[in-house]
Amino acid sequence: MPLSRIYKLHISPDRKYVKVLKNLLGFVPGNLSLYKMAFRHKSIALVLKNGSKNNNERLEFLGDAVLGSVVAEVLFKLYPYKDEGFLTEMRSKIVRRANLNQLGRKLGFDELIEFDKKAINISAKHSSLLGDAFESLVGAVYLDKGYDFTKDFITQRIIKPHIDIHQLELTETNFKSKLIEWCQRHSKDISFEPIENIEGDNDKLFSVQVLIDGEAMASGIDYNKKNAEKIAAEKTCEMVGI
Template sequence: MPIKQVYNLYLSPNRIYVRKLRNILGFVPGNVRLYQMAFRHKSVATWVKDGVKNSNERLEFLGDAVLGSVIAELLFKLYPYKDEGFLTEMRSKIVSRVNLNQLSKKLGFNELIEYDARMISYPNKQGSLLGDAFEALIGAVYLDKGYQFTREFLLGRIIKTHVDIHHLEMTETNFKSRLIEWCQHSGKEVVFLQIDNPEGESTKMFSIKVVVDGEDCGIGRDFNKKSAEKSAAEKACEYLKIFEESIS
């Protein structure tokens, strides 16, 4: 074991935290600060510079890209005769917030996340708390250990152990249909609106906002309008706790 890891595990002021991480993740972290940031929600973060907080949001952005790459490679090899549409749908099922929330809870990430305790009184605000932390953790592992280590960690420790890909293949996850059905049963009006992109009109991405009974419930962005609608619908389902029974 490298000297730095020995120090982190037995001698550093953070050794108790490091041991907890090792028990959950199966390895000893190098740069502990990365992991602390990965589990720090913006509600308890402090401003650093130019409107940026020392929260897990930037790591979440990075982790999302790394996770998508690893899953895409896995599916490409696992289904050599399936088309791009099938592979995209399968990747969406695996990296959906519902699934990542589930994985985070199984792995015990809820014991590590720092967030404003007042959020407990507002379940809707917790929405993607666990899933966001999952992606941020992947970003932290990538920066700390490199791509190959992160890939092996994801495939060996998480996907192989906790994700039944063939079961997901048989599961229909149409968030838009589920949202519309839920709204019909609840007597609520749902509207999908195309809104301006933050980058301006020059970008080719679509931004779709879901509004339920006048309340903004989620925004999805993608280069394909239907995919943007699906993403927005997923976030709305998450916000409205439509899939709460799946992640409880």
């Protein structure tokens, strides 16, 4: 065991925190301040002298991108005969905010995140603090250990034990029916209205607008009308928080 590892786990004043992280991550973190940053929500962050904010939002930006790339490769290799439409849909199923929130909860992030407990209810079902922190953690691991390590971490430590990809493949998330059911439950009228069709270089683009009780919600665009509806429905589900 190298000395720095012994120091971090047994001597350093942060040794308790290092052990918690080691249990979570499966490895001893190198640069501890990155991980502390990953779990610092903007609600308690200070604005530093140089004008930057000492919270996890920048790491979330980076981690979101790295996670998207790793998941893209996992799917690309897992499904060698599926087209990019299928891959895109599978990825969005995996990295949906609701899933990442759930994942953060499973991993015990509610104990790790520093946030303003008076202002925020982290137990709220749709609290995105947990999913945001998961992405930030990916950013921290990437900066600390590099891409290949992060890829292994995500595949071995996150996807394998926590995400059943083939199950996700089967459980088609039908956002359109989900949205229609939600509207029925809340006695709201819903309609999918075609809006301007755009003539592209080669193909015809369809645009669809979701209206709920006559109010415009999200819209979707695709070369296929059904897909445009699906996109609009998915975005509207995000908007209304279902």
